[in-house]
Amino acid sequence: MADLVPTQHIVASDRARAVNGTAGASISVGDLIYLDKASGKYLPADSASTADEAAVVGMAVTASALDEQFFYISATTVDLGAILTKGTFYYLSNNSGMICPFADLGAGDYVTQVGYATSTSLLNITVNATGVAI
Numbered sequence: 001m002a003d004l005v006p007t008q009h010i011v012a013s014d015r016a017r018a019v020n021g022t023a024g025a026s027i028s029v030g031d032l033i034y035l036d037k038a039s040g041k042y043l044p045a046d047s048a049s050t051a052d053e054a055a056v057v058g059m060a061v062t063a064s065a066l067d068e069q070f071f072y073i074s075a076t077t078v079d080l081g082a083i084l085t086k087g088t089f090y091y092l093s094n095n096s097g098m099i100c101p102f103a104d105l106g107a108g109d110y111v112t113q114v115g116y117a118t119s120t121s122l123l124n125i126t127v128n129a130t131g132v133a134i
Contacts (some may be wrong), residue, residue: 003098004090006030007081016076023064030080031060031097032070032114040109042072042095047109054110055129056092064073077124084117109134 010030024041027033034045034055042097045056057074065069084090085101092112094098113128 003080003093003095003100003104004080004084009081010073011081016073016078018061018071018073019058020069020071021070023066023070025066027060027064027070028097029060029063030129032035032056032092032099032112033037033058033060033097041067042070045112046094046096047105047112048094049093051110051129051131051133054092054112055131056112056114056127058127059125060097072110072127074127077118077122079121080123081121084120084123086117086119089116090114090123105134107134 021042024036024039024043032045033042034053035057036043047054058072060072062070090099091102094109110133111130115123115125118124
C-alpha cells in the first residue's frame with residue numbers, strides 16, 4: 001500500500017480542539033507533526049529518524065511556512081478525504097508527515113500508531129508513540 005493522501009481540507013469532529021503552534025519548517029495540511037524540544041517549534045514527524053521525531057503530537061489542519069503560526073488537532077475523528085480500510089490501524093510513515101498501514105514500515109522505523117479507521121472515510125486519531133524501532 002501507499003501513504004494516505006489527505007485532501008486540502010481536513011474535516012474534524014465537533015469535539016476537536018485546535019491548538020496553535022509555530023512551524024520549524026514548511027508544514028502541509030494533514031501532516032503529522034512533532035515538537036522539536038531544542039527549538040520549541042513543530043516539524044513534520046518521521047518514523048525513520050529518531051524516537052523524538054516519531055513522537056507525533058497531532059495533525060496539521062492549516063498549512064504553514066517556516067516560523068509561521070498554524071493549527072493542529074489530536075485525539076479526534078477526522079475525514080481525510082482518503083479511502084481507508086474500516087477497522088485498520090494506521091501508523092506514522094517513514095515519509096515525513098505521512099500516514100501508512102503497518103505493512104509499509106520497515107527495519108529501523110519507529111512505531112507510532114496514529115489511529116484506526118472507523119469507516120472507509122473516518123480516522124479516529126489516537127496517537128501511541130511507542131519509542132520502539134522495528
